[in-house]
Amino acid sequence: MRKVEVISVNLGRRSYPIHIGERVSRIGKVIKELGLGKKILVITNNKVFHYYGETIKRDLEKRGYSVNIVKVPIGEKYKSINQAIGLYEKCVNCKLERNSTILALGGGVINDLAGFVAATYLRGINFIAVPTTLLAQVDASIGGKVGVDLPQAKNLVGSFYQPRAVLIDPEVLKTLPSREMRTGMSEIVKYGIIRDKSLFEYLEKNLERIKKLETNALQRVIVESVRIKAKIVSQDEREEKGEREILNFGHTIGHSIEAAEGYQGCRHGEAISIGMLKATEIAVAMHFCSPRLLLRMGELLKRMRLPTKPLIKSGVDEGKIYKSLFLDKKKKGGKLRFILPRRLGDVFICENVPFHLIRKVLQGGDK
Numbered sequence: 001m002r003k004v005e006v007i008s009v010n011l012g013r014r015s016y017p018i019h020i021g022e023r024v025s026r027i028g029k030v031i032k033e034l035g036l037g038k039k040i041l042v043i044t045n046n047k048v049f050h051y052y053g054e055t056i057k058r059d060l061e062k063r064g065y066s067v068n069i070v071k072v073p074i075g076e077k078y079k080s081i082n083q084a085i086g087l088y089e090k091c092v093n094c095k096l097e098r099n100s101t102i103l104a105l106g107g108g109v110i111n112d113l114a115g116f117v118a119a120t121y122l123r124g125i126n127f128i129a130v131p132t133t134l135l136a137q138v139d140a141s142i143g144g145k146v147g148v149d150l151p152q153a154k155n156l157v158g159s160f161y162q163p164r165a166v167l168i169d170p171e172v173l174k175t176l177p178s179r180e181m182r183t184g185m186s187e188i189v190k191y192g193i194i195r196d197k198s199l200f201e202y203l204e205k206n207l208e209r210i211k212k213l214e215t216n217a218l219q220r221v222i223v224e225s226v227r228i229k230a231k232i233v234s235q236d237e238r239e240e241k242g243e244r245e246i247l248n249f250g251h252t253i254g255h256s257i258e259a260a261e262g263y264q265g266c267r268h269g270e271a272i273s274i275g276m277l278k279a280t281e282i283a284v285a286m287h288f289c290s291p292r293l294l295l296r297m298g299e300l301l302k303r304m305r306l307p308t309k310p311l312i313k314s315g316v317d318e319g320k321i322y323k324s325l326f327l328d329k330k331k332k333g334g335k336l337r338f339i340l341p342r343r344l345g346d347v348f349i350c351e352n353v354p355f356h357l358i359r360k361v362l363q364g365g366d367k
């Protein structure tokens, strides 16, 4: 028997449960408990539908829901306003009403796009997330950031719109390509470093079990990660109090690498792996943390087959990284903010990292 764990995001009237370890085939039960309307539009893509779509459709219909399916082409470039327009048309054709539901079945791309449509159609209808990548399970589906990309930049249009419930089934990760698995693992390492020493240590000790997709081990790290994100979101939903900002550990440099590569190069988690190491190198150089932490992080990320090498040697354009770093700085009122670790489970926001140090770590430092 699998154990289902329920973690809640506490936001008053907009609080919602995250069911972890529940089978996708039991989605009908989860939705039934919420007392939503009878019409459900499932937004997914061909690949994910092939694996899990029929199971979900069958269960919902068995429970008396009227289900429509819409498939979005695969890829980040379809997280766009044009796709959203197509989906609004589908909402009209299916005669969705205020009490109807949009169910996102897929990775972060589907989550953000479907959530955006749910947030805006009829000024907001019910949204349910069934994330099927590790990254979406531990990150994108929790916290209500929904949106689309514009040609100018990623996630430029969107909203904070919380789902009514999230169902996380670790079993669906069995069909996920290993590179996608690794990109999600990077965010789990992040949670360990920012808030949970024992999660980091669990990863060190149980990585082989996780690599073999042992359900119990996977569930444990997903539960711990979701618990951390749910708590932070409950405290600082709209990223106004600094609390939610610590989730950006590794992301200042990570985002710049992704942008420098025009989002065509490495996966998000791969860029974050390098970003976390570079932020920690900065923390070591500024004497905020010990070199031992950097070694442990590097070791763990390497075992996960995430990139750890100095950037310039892996052929990323250094100039483009700086350009995007400083664009980021402009957005944040002239200060480049880094999340730096003090020790495992403890990070802080630092605004005075000297530029020469950023350069030095990006070029590979003294290595």
Ligand SMILES: NC(=O)c1ccc[n+]([C@@H]2O[C@H](COP(=O)([O-])OP(=O)(O)OC[C@H]3O[C@@H](n4cnc5c(N)ncnc54)[C@H](O)[C@@H]3O)[C@@H](O)[C@H]2O)c1
Binding pocket: 045, 047, 048, 051, 074, 075, 076, 079, 106, 107, 108, 109, 110, 112, 132, 133, 134, 135, 136, 139, 140, 141, 142, 143, 144, 145, 146, 154, 155, 172, 173, 174, 175, 176, 177, 180, 183, 268
């Ligand atoms: N909203 C947030 O807070 C938040 C947080 C982090 C990332 N994101 C967004 O998430 C997106 C990235 O998400 P992602 O990494 O999940 O990528 P993705 O959604 O592109 O999915 C990756 C690939 O895996 C496939 N796939 C999904 N589930 C599968 C399964 N179970 N079996 C086999 N294949 C499967 C998809 O079809 C796709 O080809 C980005 O757009 C990013 O901006 C949002």
Ligand SMILES: [Zn+2]
Binding pocket: 139, 187, 251, 268, 272
């Ligand atoms: Zn991230």
